[in-house]
Amino acid sequence: MTIHDSRDLAVSTADADLVAGLEKAHELFLTYSGDPLGEIEEVLDGAPDFVMGHIFKAALLTQAMETRIYRDMVDALEKAEALAMRANERERLHIRAIRAWADGDFHRAVDLWDEVLVHYPRDLLALQLAHLSDVLLGDTTNQRDRVARILHAWDESVPGYGYVLGLYAFGLEENRDFAMAEECGRRAVALNPADAYAVHAVAHVMESQGRQSGGINWMRSREGDWAYGNFANHLWWHLSLYHLDLGQYDRVLDVYDTCLRSTDQSGDRYEELDAAALLWRLNLLGVDVGERWKTLADKWEPSATDTLYAFNDVHAMMTFVADGRWEVADRVLHAHERYTTAANDANSAMTRTVGEPFCRALKAFAQEEYGAAVETLLPIRYRTRYLGGSHAQRDVIGLTLLEAALRDGRHELALALASERTALKPTSPQNWRFAARAHRGLGDHRRAAEAEARAVALHG
Missing domain, CATH: 1.25.40 (Serine Threonine Protein Phosphatase 5, Tetratricopeptide repeat)
Known part of the structure; x- marks a missing residue:
């Protein structure tokens, strides 16, 4: 027996209340509110054979990108796999996608969710998962185009259309x-x-x-x-x-x-990386943040050698080097070496291409070896999208490179990098302050004063 959901997709159950519970949990996931995991677990407590419920739980947990969550994701996936004979084709494609994800083949997982969308363009869960995965993988083009490919099936009469527009908006911005x-x-x-x-x-x-x-x-x-x-x-x-x-x-x-700042010692890695990213930017600008680094590094240290997601690793490294935890920083680098030598999954490529070099550059920067930081970051500056995240998040790499160049006295390079930034975002006071420092380092005090005046004027 099947029931159709609010977007006319068949769900393998005869119980309309289960579909309603699933849609409620998904709405919480879409709005980043409440407890979607608790909601679907409550549904599954009363219906342990509800295959789409297990699929949703496993799918939700794919996005955590934390070692401590991984076993829960696999457990939910295995329950869905055990029920696969009861599932329809769309649901089985979801199961295959999550299995690929669990096996570390993130790109294959996205391809399978895309296959779902070709045949079922109103599958908002597949769209959301593929889009968020595009962000995790740094696939900027598909952040836009994957959403565009299903727009033909949507309008304001279809429940959830606003969420599609929101996903599309982000993809458009990144392009x-x-x-x-x-x-x-x-x-x-x-x-x-x-x-x-x-x-x-x-x-x-x-x-x-x-x-x-x-x-x-x-x-x-x-x-x-x-x-x-x-x-x-x-x-x-x-x-x-x-x-x-x-x-x-x-x-x-x-x-x-x-x-x-999170007060939970166990920490949500996505929350803690935002905190690390902000403190590192302040650190680059010479702002004293006091004991904040210690508190944050304490939260990251238990997962120092996870190597599950390179984007997390570099933010953990920021906290370790800023707090002078050199032994922990070396543990991260050694874990990367072991992992990239032995593994061949999607994250190992992300780590090898950007994550590990950036971690080395962060350590060099914190130890005032600014020339080494520059030499490490220059070759990867046009490959940083492979780290994942957004342009705004990855900009921390460019900022670190520019500040390292300034501190190393490489003012011609710093001016080139600052000019790139002022051309791209001429209304940024920070960009003009970088340009002023570069001009001053080159002895061009007139142009330094002009750049500084631009920065002051833009403060409003």
């Missing part, structure tokens, strides 16, 4: 189509103010365009919709970036202390 990205993002938020991902897409547009005051106003005006959900840490990080660009470091630290 620098800022006008359409903002239009789609604002439209998604108008359809559903609780869509934190769409709020986040518009925040990205404003950060990329250097619209600091507009970004602050956007985030604060929507604060009631996002500040208490499961995506709040990342959105507080976005708000902090605007203040950071304006040189308002006291406000950045206030946001960090009151909103961004």
